[in-house]
Amino acid sequence: MSEKNDSQPTIQEKLAELSDHVAWFQSGAFKLEEALDKFKAAEKLAESIEKDLTKLKNDIKVVKKKFDS
Amino acid sequence: MRFYDMENDQIPLLSVSQFSALINQTLEYAFPVVEIEGEVASFKVNQNKFVFFDLKDAESSIGCFMMLFHLRQPIEDGMKVIIRARPKLTAWGKFSLTVEQIRPSGEGSLKKSFELLKAKLEKEGLFALERKRLLPVMPQRVGVISSVDAAGYADFIRIINDRWGGLEVEVAHTQVQGEKAPEQIVRALEYFNEKEQLPDVIVIIRGGGSKDDLAAFNDEPLVRAVAASRVPVLTGIGHEIDESLVDMAADVRAATPTNAAQLLVPDRKEIIRMAHQQAQSTGYQLVQAIEAYESQMKSQLDAAFNRVRERLDDAFERLATLRLAVSQLSPESALRRGYAIVRGSSEVGAMLEIETQKSILKAEVKDVRKK
Numbered sequence: 001m002s003e004k005n006d007s008q009p010t011i012q013e014k015l016a017e018l019s020d021h022v023a024w025f026q027s028g029a030f031k032l033e034e035a036l037d038k039f040k041a042a043e044k045l046a047e048s049i050e051k052d053l054t055k056l057k058n059d060i061k062v063v064k065k066k067f068d069s
Numbered sequence: 070m071r072f073y074d075m076e077n078d079q080i081p082l083l084s085v086s087q088f089s090a091l092i093n094q095t096l097e098y099a100f101p102v103v104e105i106e107g108e109v110a111s112f113k114v115n116q117n118k119f120v121f122f123d124l125k126d127a128e129s130s131i132g133c134f135m136m137l138f139h140l141r142q143p144i145e146d147g148m149k150v151i152i153r154a155r156p157k158l159t160a161w162g163k164f165s166l167t168v169e170q171i172r173p174s175g176e177g178s179l180k181k182s183f184e185l186l187k188a189k190l191e192k193e194g195l196f197a198l199e200r201k202r203l204l205p206v207m208p209q210r211v212g213v214i215s216s217v218d219a220a221g222y223a224d225f226i227r228i229i230n231d232r233w234g235g236l237e238v239e240v241a242h243t244q245v246q247g248e249k250a251p252e253q254i255v256r257a258l259e260y261f262n263e264k265e266q267l268p269d270v271i272v273i274i275r276g277g278g279s280k281d282d283l284a285a286f287n288d289e290p291l292v293r294a295v296a297a298s299r300v301p302v303l304t305g306i307g308h309e310i311d312e313s314l315v316d317m318a319a320d321v322r323a324a325t326p327t328n329a330a331q332l333l334v335p336d337r338k339e340i341i342r343m344a345h346q347q348a349q350s351t352g353y354q355l356v357q358a359i360e361a362y363e364s365q366m367k368s369q370l371d372a373a374f375n376r377v378r379e380r381l382d383d384a385f386e387r388l389a390t391l392r393l394a395v396s397q398l399s400p401e402s403a404l405r406r407g408y409a410i411v412r413g414s415s416e417v418g419a420m421l422e423i424e425t426q427k428s429i430l431k432a433e434v435k436d437v438r439k440k
Contacts, residue, residue, distance in 0.1 A: 011207070011235065015340070022350060022351055025350075025355070025358075030358070035358055038351060039351045039352050042351040043351075045344070046345045050341045050344065052235075053233075056233075056234025056235040058233070058238055060226065060236075062242055063239055
């Protein structure tokens with residue numbers, strides 16, 4: 001995955017955040033008053049992950065160095 | 070150098086050393102390097118540094134010498150080998166081949182060499198399961214060692230591009246078969262292991278081929294380099310049935326280059342599906358929580374209603390009891406039991422009214438006595 005910059009979390013970070021939301025729903029911290037906002041945030045994250053994964057390309061470079069002895 | 074004139078033919082007169090040097094010069098000119106196939110006999114290693122053996126066929130035998138570090142695979146007597154060597158006449162007048170490369174030849178010898186090296190490295194623990202490291206689930210930097218011209222490499226790149234994005238892939242282009250392949254791959258492994266920012270994983274890729282083509286991956290220094298890599302190594306070499314010693318030393322072995330790509334990166338379609346599924350699961354949990362809350366509220370209301378109803382029932386029951394008691398104490402109740410109500414003054418001559426259940430009588434007081 002590409003390097004993280006300050007404003008853009010990586011896919012892994014977004015997936016981790018999504019997992020945190022899911023875990024919150026099953027934890028003792030769950031509050032019905034906050035649940036709707038958490039659900040909306042989870043949906044937004046899933047959309048964002050799909051967008052990122054669809055557009056990202058791999059950067060493939062062949063090393064110039066020769067490996068002959 | 071002096072020349073002796075013998076019937077006008079000039080024949081050189083040489084010292085022994087000069088003649089020996091001349092022979093070597095001639096050999097070097099005529100046969101700078103030769104490849105010879107034969108069977109190994111009298112194989113021995115001296116001082117853990119020098120290797121001596123004879124290379125023979127049905128009619129001839131030649132003594133061979135080589136440095137131990139040139140020996141990349143186990144060799145023993147009776148094995149058929151191909152050597153690459155320089156012919157030389159030693160200072161002691163013995164003709165010898167200075168061997169630079171030796172490799173088993175023929176299926177039997179390849180298998181024998183494979184088994185010998187496998188047993189040796191297994192004993193050293195190079196293939197032990199506890200040495201195996203897990204690959205990162207979502208690598209960011211990947212080092213690939215392969216021939217960029219190979220079909221296996223093209224398959225690998227196509228699959229990783231199809232499955233995932235955002236990878237930084239650095240490819241070390243090396244030979245993946247032939248005598249130079251092992252050393253080049255070792256150097257490529259060193260290159261990736263010496264980088265300031267290490268890759269998350271190194272992948273060695275080579276498509277299918279004959280046993281001879283894949284023999285490079287049974288090279289002892291290469292197997293040791295794979296086992297010693299600081300970075301986890303994934304191999305995708307040959308087909309499912311081709312298991313090399315490099316595969317055994319690697320952290321993860323894929324059956325093919327395509328399979329290596331599948332093991333290296335997750336499928337973006339699957340991750341997208343999973344992300345949406347997770348988001349949906351929070352929705353289900355929200356609905357469930359609301360339903361549970363609703364059910365809990367309903368239960369609490371039902372319980373409150375039942376408590377009120379029970380109290381009302383109690384009150385009605387008490388009221389009925391009181392009503393019964395009151396009704397039993399009423400004058401009508403006494404009349405029904407046969408008593409009579411007497412109204413009037415208890416004085417002689419006074420008129421009294423006597424009420425029974427069914428009639429009202431008039432009577433006069435005739436006598437009044439104290440009880």
